Amino acid sequence: MLLLALVVVFSTVLMPCASANGANNSSRAAYSGTLRVYVAETESRWDDDWGRPFHYAFLGFAAVDEINIADLEVWDTTLTWDASAAGFGDVTEGNLTVFAVLFNSAGHIEDLRPGYGYWFTAHDGDATAAAHPGESGRNDTTAGFTHTVFVEEGSATTCVNCPYVADALHDIHANDGYPLHYVTLVEDRSIPAQNRLNEYYNNVPVPVGIFDGGYRSMMGRDPGGDTRGEYVSRIEACGARVVPPLDMLLSVTWLGGGDLEIEIGIGNGAPASSAPNALAAPIGDDLVSPGYGHPYQVSTTDPESDSISYQFDWGDGSLSEWYGPYASGETCTQSYEWDSENVCDVRAKARDVWGSTTDWSASLAVSVECCIGTIGNLDGLGIVDGTDLTIMIDVLFIHPTVPLACWGTADCDGSGAPNPGPMDVDGTDLTIMIDHLFIGMDPMPPCP
Structure with missing residues (x-):
């Protein structure tokens, strides 16, 4: 493929907010689209033309699924990605990012560089979530955006103009506070990236930025030197686009050996996940001695039967770590040792795998007293033994x-x-x- 080794005049594809064929699919109705799950190396094994690692270099798709979600319904799936099968068995847990992107099924024909014949069928991105292993992410609507914008940056290791585009996009992502994620499609190192650029985007030359599946695009870099400003204008245009009322959640778990478990939930006009049910006050002794661990129990259930983690407030200014995950309905038992006499209100809260969190429970008032019953009761358990x-x-x-x-x-x-x-x-x-x-x-x- 021809690489744009020289600065080229950039081109823009401008689409109206609502196309004649109803491409927005934004009314309160059943939603249909394509879910693409991208796996990327956060800091790439491949270097750009300036000798620096690419950011979020695309390794391959964990899934490409056509989905349909009725109004007010939730769709979810759990899948795995095998790094060895994808040809990247040496990936590490701390250097992977997963992106779940939902593209509208309604398409419209566009030219990535008008007059040059790079025609393709654009399917607008309606929701994006990203997460590292051990974390969860959500389609974000902060900063006045209707959804999280997704950018596919076409690049190559020998492209002299690509680093300028990469720096602009990375700086925007890191510093401007937009709900924004991106992947780098390194066409001369990644077969899946090459296929995405060639088969879907019609052999488009690099560098190229494709915003929300083609709702906006920019080929090359700005010859006037304001590539960053050009990217910002496209990102903001995408963020203002009317989209269906989608809530999307993504959770990624490292299974070891390069394998990932990826959980995705999508709500159409409804939350993708509800918080666990309210907690009762912790169960345990309400009269204890300092210096010894005392166990306390909590449990609740989750409306979607998601796994649950628990956090305790021990009433002396100490918050516990999050314990879990536990199965929905399973009891969590944790011990705590107070170091001095006090009256402490012990309470807890719960969150599911998506990060949906309950309010604090009612409190159990615990009296921490040096002497309980008689002298000699050193462990505070009521009798001398x-x-x-x-x-x-x-x-x-x-x-x-x-x-x-x-x-x-x-x-x-x-x-x-x-x-x-x-x-x-x-x-x-x-x-x-x-x-x-x-x-x-x-x-x-x-x-x-």
Whole structure:
């Protein structure tokens, strides 16, 4: 294919917001389109003409599916991508990006460079979501855009003008805050990229930018030096286009060995995913001692039976990490250790694999008290038993430099009252505990 080695006069394809054949497909009705799932290397193994790695270099399609979604319905699918089968078995988890793009089934004939005969059937992009492995993404409508715009950048390793276009697009993507994603179709390194440019876009020369499947385009770079401004105008025109009311979610999981699990949900006039159902307050002890882990349980269900993760607010200023995912309805149990006396409101929230999150649950008021019931109840579990004796022996003889959270519960003879410390816990206190458990069974002193 002829590469544009010289600066060429750019061309623009301008389409009206609504074509005569109804290409927008934007009324509240059943939606039909083609879902293309692109897999790209975030920082490419291939270098451009200036010796720099391409960004988001297209490796291949994980899926190309014709889909139909009734009004107010949700369509979803789960698929896998095998890097080895695609010829890229050495990919790494942290260097992949997946793009799900929905192109309208209604087409219109366009010329990528009017007068030169690069005719093709454009199918406008209506929704885009992107995610790295371990993350989820959503079709974004911020910045006044009706949808996330998708750009296919045609390039090649020996194209002298392509780096100018690449720099403009990458800078816009990184700094301008638009809902925007793009892939680079490196035609002389990637057979799938070559096929996309040749078979679908009619052997178009590079560099070329194809916006939302052909709703806008630009061949070459601006001879006046404002390639960036030309790209911005096309991106903003795409973002203002009336599109069907689509909500699209994408979740990507690394399965190891280059394999990806890709989950996609698309709602037509409806959310692609609802948040999990509301949580009840966590279940667990409401009277505990500091210095020891105490378990708390939560669970809920998800309307679409999606997997669920949970986060706890422990009421002392600490938020947990997200635990999970758990199956819908499965119980999540996590322990927490408070370090001092307090009254803490423990609560939790849940989110599904798409990032849809509940509000905080009702709170469980937990009183963290140094002494519960009687002196000698070191673990705060209500009775003095062999576990408390083991803790006492450990404090005195095995790990004497490890402090107790509450020395008062171990000061069985009250020698350090009212503010006992480590010097007040000794063999006399151990003898009192042994006598209580095994000899005289005398009751332990009550908490002060």
